[in-house]
Amino acid sequence: MKPAPFAYAKARSLAHAIELLANDDARLLAGGQSLIATLNMRLSHPALLVDINGVAGLDRITSKNGKLEIGALVRYAQAENSTDVARQAPLIALALPHIGHPAIRNRGTVGGSLAFADPAAELPACLLALEGEIDVTGPQGARTVKADDFFQGLFETALGADDVLTAIRVPAATAETRLGFSEFARRHGDYAMVGLAGCARAAGKGLGDVRLAYFGVGATPVRARNAEHALAGGDVDAAVQALVKDLNPPDDVQATGAVKMHLAGVLLRRVARQLAEAPS
Numbered sequence: 001m002k003p004a005p006f007a008y009a010k011a012r013s014l015a016h017a018i019e020l021l022a023n024d025d026a027r028l029l030a031g032g033q034s035l036i037a038t039l040n041m042r043l044s045h046p047a048l049l050v051d052i053n054g055v056a057g058l059d060r061i062t063s064k065n066g067k068l069e070i071g072a073l074v075r076y077a078q079a080e081n082s083t084d085v086a087r088q089a090p091l092i093a094l095a096l097p098h099i100g101h102p103a104i105r106n107r108g109t110v111g112g113s114l115a116f117a118d119p120a121a122e123l124p125a126c127l128l129a130l131e132g133e134i135d136v137t138g139p140q141g142a143r144t145v146k147a148d149d150f151f152q153g154l155f156e157t158a159l160g161a162d163d164v165l166t167a168i169r170v171p172a173a174t175a176e177t178r179l180g181f182s183e184f185a186r187r188h189g190d191y192a193m194v195g196l197a198g199c200a201r202a203a204g205k206g207l208g209d210v211r212l213a214y215f216g217v218g219a220t221p222v223r224a225r226n227a228e229h230a231l232a233g234g235d236v237d238a239a240v241q242a243l244v245k246d247l248n249p250p251d252d253v254q255a256t257g258a259v260k261m262h263l264a265g266v267l268l269r270r271v272a273r274q275l276a277e278a279p280s
């Protein structure tokens with residue numbers, strides 16, 4: 001199938017992109033790895049595509065005030081090859097190789113993943129687990145949204161129609177940071193049936209500030225707050241049992257809700273083991 005006809009404009013700057021987005025039925029184009037597929041299947045038919053690939057300054061990875069900032073146009077492959085991401089955001093480094101295939105990671109962008117907000121995507125869950133934040137610029141200026149407030153429904157975020165996501169930020173990992181990541185996918189590179197990103201702080205022999213973010217279990221990435229509490233108390237079995245209070249995955253094309261619940265427990269045990277280990 002071919003896309004419906006659309007106009008195309010290349011934004012020269014962030015301000016120009018926002019100006020172009022004010023046109024009726026305009027849609028921003030980043031890596032195109034999700035958008036072009038939806039156009040080709042005629043699941044969406046915008047009148048104008050606003051290409052931000054030429055906008056300077058959105059493709060940088062920088063460290064500031066104990067946080068790592070990743071620009072919206074940073075490609076997955078660029079982040080995968082970044083020593084700053086490996087050292088300061090190791091959870092994101094663990095998750096990146098699970099996203100699609102090399103060709104998709106060469107074009108797909110970090111900002112596109114967050115803006116598209118597929119509920120089975122890896123990076124939204126990582127950002128939630130890391131207590132990250134998202135920079136947005138729109139017609140009223142710039143603002144920062146916490147990951148906890150960003151994901152609002154199925155493919156729905158705090159972004160307005162004329163907003164551009166410009167960067168994400170996560171606290172840089174320290175010697176006390178503990179991380180875990182695991183997912184079940186039918187084949188490596190497929191969207192996950194269920195996945196889990198976890199983050200915690202080593203506190204004596206136990207863990208503090210445990211944050212567990214599941215993906216593929218609902219309309220958005222989901223924090224498992226009861227399981228977090230049990231895991232901080234050192235009881236993995238209780239954490240797995242607590243998942244019934246945290247998750248209620250619907251059946252989907254990949255698996256029934258019951259299978260997903262079972263897999264969520266298996267993933268929790270794996271991630272709990274990773275969280276208990278100091279990084280080598």
Ligand SMILES: Cc1cc2nc3c(=O)[nH]c(=O)nc-3n(C[C@H](O)[C@H](O)[C@H](O)COP(=O)(O)OP(=O)(O)OC[C@H]3O[C@@H](n4cnc5c(N)ncnc54)[C@H](O)[C@@H]3O)c2cc1C
Nearest residue numbers: 028030031032033034035100108109111112113115121165
């Ligand atoms: C075969 C295949 C397998 C895949 N597997 C996975 C997977 O396992 N895990 C995974 O997470 N993803 C997967 N993807 C999707 C991929 O990660 C996409 O790159 C991502 O979802 C969107 O990023 P993009 O840069 O390509 O955005 P685009 O496709 O260009 O845009 C996607 C949407 O986000 C909006 N958007 C993009 N950037 C911004 C911005 N800066 N500000 C505001 N809005 C913006 C666009 O307007 C559009 O609505 C897969 C894709 C394919 C084709």
